[in-house]
Amino acid sequence: MTPNQRLTIAVVLSILFFVAYTLIFPPEEIEAAKNTQTDAQSIEKTQGSSTLQPQAVKVEDVVSHEISTDEKMAVNDMSTLVTVTSNNFVMKLDTLGRISSKVLLQDKYNDKDDKHAQLIADAGPKPLFIRFLEPNLNDEASKVPYKTSVSELSLKDGSQKVTLTQELPSLTVTKEILFFADGHYDVKISLSDDKRYFVYLGQRPRITEQMMTVSGAMVYTDDELVTIIEDGDAAGRKTFTGVELISAFDQYSATIMYGFAKDTNIIVERDRNDDPVIYFEALQNMTFSGYVGQKEYKTLHNIDPVLTNAIEYGWFTFASKPLFQLLSWLHGIFGNWGWSIVALTIIIRTILYPLTYKGMVSMQKMKDLSPHIKELQKKYKGDPQRMNAAVMDTYKKHGANPLGGCLPMLLQIPVFFAIYRVLLNAVELQGAEWALWIDDLSRMDSTFILPILMGASMYYQQKLTPNNFTDPMQEKIFKFLPIIFTFFFLTFPSGLVLYWFVNNLFSIAQQFIVNQQFKNAKEAEIAAHKHVEKKDD
Structure with a gap:
């Protein structure tokens, strides 16, 4: 030669x-988008006239638990229980105690249609959703709406707290959530009796056009090991302990939970599209923290330095991370x-x-x-x-x-x-x-x-x-x-x-x-x- x-x-x-690189990380398939739209339309057809008293209709097993139709419903104003406002976002919690919506108000984060970015997907598991292992108890929980201590919160003058209560025939569930203006929140979940249940991280945001970037779920453990399960590549069930944070992310934004006890079991499974679904097994009295928003380095670092590990650079993280520090x-x-x-x-x-x-x-x-x-x-x-x-x-x-x-x-x-x-x-x-x-x-x-x-x-x-x-x-x-x-x-x-x-x-x-x-x-x-x-x- x-x-x-x-x-x-x-x-x-x-x-x-x-x-x-283009072949390895192609843009999201149009067909997948069509499937998501079809799912949402079919869900809307099965939705009852009253969202405060939803009917628990069994559908396909998305993960190991049976997911009710309500869990896959598109969000609407009638199901909103609490509205949290700040200078930069509006967040809503629905009658099932989930974070059902978060809209970014800054124009620079607008989506491709120049609309304010919506970080919570319409369909699929949502942040803070609770599933009980007992089928009967889970069926009850899907029919009884939460009650709230306050319906409107403003973070313009500082952090604010809301208490959500679900009174079931055999159990009382209490969620105390403290919201902060930077987008993170602290959660304390208490049960009146010790029952086995799981808390969901929620689906990843879907607001940016994927340009040869990775999207999916991440698990970061205390030994600094990063496990990324890309959309379409989830297979079987994986369990992790010693977890520092879990994240469902796209190019610029993420839904994150962190602050777990070292022995907390984090489970990753797949839905019918082979996308990852993350949830964790919670205790009778459970505390942890979460964040829904953009993966801005300074914001994540100010909340908790460990959250900066949610910013992934793929194979070149070892070189890209210090380069961003320099930039x-x-x-x-x-x-x-x-x-x-x-x-x-x-x-x-x-x-x-x-x-x-x-x-x-x-x-x-x-x-x-x-x-x-x-x-x-x-x-x-x-x-x-x-x-x-x-x-x-x-x-x-x-x-x-x-x-x-x-x-x-x-x-x-x-x-x-x-x-x-x-x-x-x-x-x-x-x-x-x-x-x-x-x-x-x-x-x-x-x-x-x-x-x-x-x-x-x-x-x-x-x-x-x-x-x-x-x-x-x-x-x-x-x-x-x-x-x-x-x-x-x-x-x-x-x-x-x-x-x-x-x-x-x-x-x-x-x-x-x-x-x-x-x-x-x-x-x-x-x-x-x-x-x-x-x-x-």
Whole structure:
């Protein structure tokens, strides 16, 4: 394999990473959405005229327990028992003591239809829902609504508490919930008698378009082990102990519960779509905490540092997590996420400068040696062994490394994907402006100006980069790479495109330096040669 082929493969591999990643983490299937809509419609048809006294109609087993029709009902105003308001959200609890709705009031979190984001899915288990193991008791609990100590809570002046009570014929259930303005809450559940029951985490939020990101459920244990069960991949039953937090999450938001006793049994099962469903076995007197909202690092850290582990970066967490810390620190300096990305890119490229510099120098040397290598190939055309030995001796004599050009490029790919995961999962970029027409770094540039600039800079970088292609087909493929990359980046978040564009500008500047150094060296060599000839004359 020639050095040119290695170089081409190195560049093409970066594209293959994009393609493979898209195949591994595709967007949510339209068919799944249709199924969800059909389920909701069928549920509405079975809904009784009174939501305060729901009928317990048995349906398919979603998990190990029988789930009543009411548990899958779409939320409506008649079932609302308590309304909690703050400056940033409105939360509702229904007659079954569940968190049935949470709407974010900030426009920057609006969904694709530009409506306020609803974090609680209409159908499926909801946060704080209780299921009893005894069928008769569970049937009673589905028919008797909770009573509340207060129907309206305002968090604008601080935390507020509500007490929910369900009086069953043989049991009294009490939920004391203390709500905070940052979105988290503390819960104490008490039973008048010791009965076996389970509390559900609830379904994950479904408000953002999935852009090659992971969505599903997470279990984080006290040994710092993260278990992620993606939607569609749940299988069988899994039980965990020593759990620090559980989360049902999408790209930017999550439903989280934490603060469990070490011996609490956390159970993960699957629904009929093979999506994970999480619940835990509770005690007669049980305390824990929860959070429903965006996965903003500072918010989660201020509530409890352990909650920052709910921000997942996939395989690249080990590198992405410190990169986000650096990006956040830079934001504290610049006050703008766009300029923070620019600064982060410069820092990364400065750290990688020695490596990339060696690669560029090696490529330049390979170009200069190309004519001599062609002569050797012609001279030893019938003797491949002697030809390879002569070529390698030439490289060694002039300090050229055939792999020097592609290895630095390959080593940069993990760095790129680490920052890629940061920029793709950072909810802080939602609604974050950079400059001029870029008013949301989490969304694609609808004008396509930034992706086109990125492609143009990549093309110009190619023009500056020395090459010695001998195969016309290789050269054509190489020239088409900027177009292919531009196509891929058209739908990528503006923050990620900005990173790659600045990265290209840095490469162009670095290539200028290397090219000028070789030009100066050649001019000095020619001048010295002329000086020697003049002296000899």
